[in-house]
Amino acid sequence: MTDVPGGHDPTAYGASIADDYDELYEGILDTSTAVECLAALADGGPVLELGIGTGRLALPLVRRGLAVHGVEASPAMVKLLRAKPGGADLPVTIADFTDVAVPGEAFSLVVLAFNTIYALPTEEAQLACFATAARHLRPGGRFVVEAWVPDPGRFVDGAAVSVRNVTPERLSIDTALIRPDAQLMETVQVVFDEDRVRLYPTNHRYAGPPELDLMACMAGMRREHRWADWNRSPHQSAARAHVSVYRRSK
Numbered sequence: 001m002t003d004v005p006g007g008h009d010p011t012a013y014g015a016s017i018a019d020d021y022d023e024l025y026e027g028i029l030d031t032s033t034a035v036e037c038l039a040a041l042a043d044g045g046p047v048l049e050l051g052i053g054t055g056r057l058a059l060p061l062v063r064r065g066l067a068v069h070g071v072e073a074s075p076a077m078v079k080l081l082r083a084k085p086g087g088a089d090l091p092v093t094i095a096d097f098t099d100v101a102v103p104g105e106a107f108s109l110v111v112l113a114f115n116t117i118y119a120l121p122t123e124e125a126q127l128a129c130f131a132t133a134a135r136h137l138r139p140g141g142r143f144v145v146e147a148w149v150p151d152p153g154r155f156v157d158g159a160a161v162s163v164r165n166v167t168p169e170r171l172s173i174d175t176a177l178i179r180p181d182a183q184l185m186e187t188v189q190v191v192f193d194e195d196r197v198r199l200y201p202t203n204h205r206y207a208g209p210p211e212l213d214l215m216a217c218m219a220g221m222r223r224e225h226r227w228a229d230w231n232r233s234p235h236q237s238a239a240r241a242h243v244s245v246y247r248r249s250k
Contacts, residue, residue: 010096013119014053014074017200021077022054024172024191028165029114034146034230035060038111041142041245042066045108048136050097050129051116055081055090062086069104071097098128106138113146117212118185118204126207130219130246137248143221145244146230150206152180169194183207209242221246 017024035057038047044066052058052070054077061068063086070092072078078094081087093102098120110133120126133143154160155178164172176187185204190197207215213223225245226235235242 010073010119011075013200013202014072014077016202018054018074018076018080020191020198020200022056022080025056029056030230031056031060034113035064037230037232037243038109038144039064039066041144042109045138045141046105047109047111048102048107048133049111049113050133051112051114051119052081052090052092053077055084055087057111057113058090059084059086062090069093069102069107071095071100071102073097097132098125100132102136106141107136108138108141110136110141110143112144115147115204117145117147118206119202121203121205123183123205123207126205127215127218130215130221133246134219134221134248137221139248139250141248142224143216143246143248145212145246146241147212147244148241149239150183150208151240152178164189209244212244216246221248223247 038057039061046067046069047061049058049068049070052072058068058070068090070090072092072094073096075094078092081090081092093100112129117126117129120129137143158178160176162174164174171192173190174187175190176185178185183206185206187202187204189200209226216223223244224247227233227243228235228239228241230243
């Protein structure tokens with residue numbers, strides 16, 4: 001397995017998957033429910049999305065009347081965002097969101113969705129991300145993290161394969177190798193279409209919900225909610241994902 005921290009390139013994932021990103025995840029993610037939940041948490045205030053990508057969440061939030069600013073490391077993803085209706089007018093800072101200063105007023109909500117916290121290669125980088133979020137929040141503002149819950153037990157001899165999506169036209173599987181001692185996971189999403197095979201490699205430094213809670217505490221935030229999904233379902237021990245809401249001290 002590759003030693004991830006030493007050679008981390010924050011633009012690599014976007015460069016690999018940007019052209020196919022919207023197609024691969026269309027109809028798989030519950031975007032409308034996520035947007036409704038985020039709009040309620042923002043309570044009318046400005047929103048900062050870390051890892052804005054192609055605008056899946058940001059553009060619907062703007063259509064709801066919210067001011068949204070994005071941070072994105074991948075110029076390839078931002079190019080696709082700009083081509084969408086409303087995307088050209090959405091302010092985006094191209095930067096690594098572990099160390100970025102976004103101009104303007106403090107935000108009422110900072111969003112880090114769809115497992116993006118795990119794209120940061122070290123515990124130090126993840127801590128820096130929580131500090132970045134807290135620094136951009138107004139007093140009482142919220143930081144929302146959506147991520148899967150680590151399950152090292154599904155790996156056999158350090159490897160695991162799982163089905164991501166099956167349709168008559170496409171099969172998508174995830175292959176992964178794990179290093180539990182470092183909480184590192186090296187993955188490749190393999191997509192089989194009728195006429196081609198596509199590979200999308202990425203690395204993860206995973207962290208369980210209690211560790212994320214500690215990071216928030218160190219950044220001056222406290223957990224306000226933890227849900228199993230964007231519907232705000234109660235989070236139970238068997239949940240495979242979580243939506244955690246942290247609030248900056250007033």
